[in-house]
Amino acid sequence: MAFVDLSMIWQPLEQAAMRRLWRRLARRAENRTQEMSHGDCLILAPHPDDETLGCGGLIMRKREAGQRVHVAVATDGGATGATGAVSxxxxxxxxxxxxGETIAACALLGVSASHIRFLGFPDGALSAQSVGLEAQIVALVQELSPSEIFVCALHDGHRDHVDLARVVRQLHTADRLGGATLWEYPVWFWDFRSWRPEGLSNKAGFVAGLRNSSRSARHLKAVALDLDGIVQRKRKALACHRSQTGALEGELGWSGLPASFLEFFFRDRELYFEIARTRDGATKR
Incomplete structure (x- = not known):
């Protein structure tokens, strides 16, 4: 009897569900390219490469408009899938x-090394560093006084992304971000595993993930930033992150981030969620 890899059946369905989620959000998204191209900002990235994946177009638009952009990378990236896969x-x-990859990528996007901070927290362990992380973010905000702050989405699923987004939301709720407008950018949001509960069968997990993503799509209101004319430069910037694209010499057993995932970052627009501060806490609007 031939062995059937069930993942080959479910993965296409999961990928189709994520494409449907993107279309649903993008269709309703207001184009805010002109507005979002202005204003000094701080990009908070959980890992090296997230700044390019989630905000590459935004960074380019702001730099073209002469705005200051600072990038802070929370973790050191040492636990990437490529570690140990490279001889x-x-x-x-x-x-x-x-x-080095981050510095090279940001240079292509228009941000110099002097505007990049590496906070150096252990990759995969932000949950144990919340006090130190909070202190460093507050210090950065006080030093830089950005008018906007961009952080990964709370719905990203990856634990470092969730931990960083949660800390920033808590600071926002406590009015400790200097009055900056807070935005979230989706990264692992576009991976079905971020919506699928653990411990379920393929079918039950798919149904639950579909339900969770559909419910969020009904409540989330995205805004769009146009990538017309700059998509290829964003591709080149991501290519600087060779450890994440399977392009390192001597790399074994790690082919990099899959094309089915990367496609979401090279479409005709980037999507963002504005986070409002209320008495009950920070919520999307």
Missing amino acids: GMLGDDMIKLRE
């Missing part, structure tokens, strides 16, 4: 490599 590369080597 002879240790964790410290990967950390240095990923810092």
Whole structure:
């Protein structure tokens, strides 16, 4: 009897569900390109490469308009799937490599190395660093006085993304972000695993994930930033993150981020969610 890899059946369905989620949000999204191209900002990225994936177009638009953009990367990126997959590369080597990749990518987007901060928290362990993370973010806000702050989406699913977004939302609710407008940008939001509860069968997990993503789509209101004329430069910037694209020499057993995931970041627009502060806490609007 031939073995059937059930993941080959469910993965296309999950990918189709994510494409449907993107279309649903994009269809209703107001184009705010002109407005979002202005205003100094701080980009908070959980890992090296998230700044490019989620905000590459935004960074370019703001820099073209002469706005200040600072990027702060929360974790050191040492736990990437490429660590150990590259012959002879240790964790410290990967950390240095990923810092260099970020500097190169940001240079293409228009941000100099002097405007990038590496906070250096251990990759995969932000949940244990919330006090230190909070202190560093507050210090950055006090130093830079950005008018806007962009952080990964709370719905991203990945634990570092969720932890960073949660800390920033808490600071926003407590009015500790200097009055800056807070935005979230989706990254792992476009991976079905962010919506699918763990421990369920393929069918039950798919149904639950579909229900969760559909429910969120009904309540989320995205705004759009047009990528017309700059998509290829965003691709080149992401290509600088060679450890994440499977392009490292000697890389074994790690083919990089899948094309079915990356497609969401090279469409005709980027999507963002504005976070409002209320008495009951920070909520999307």
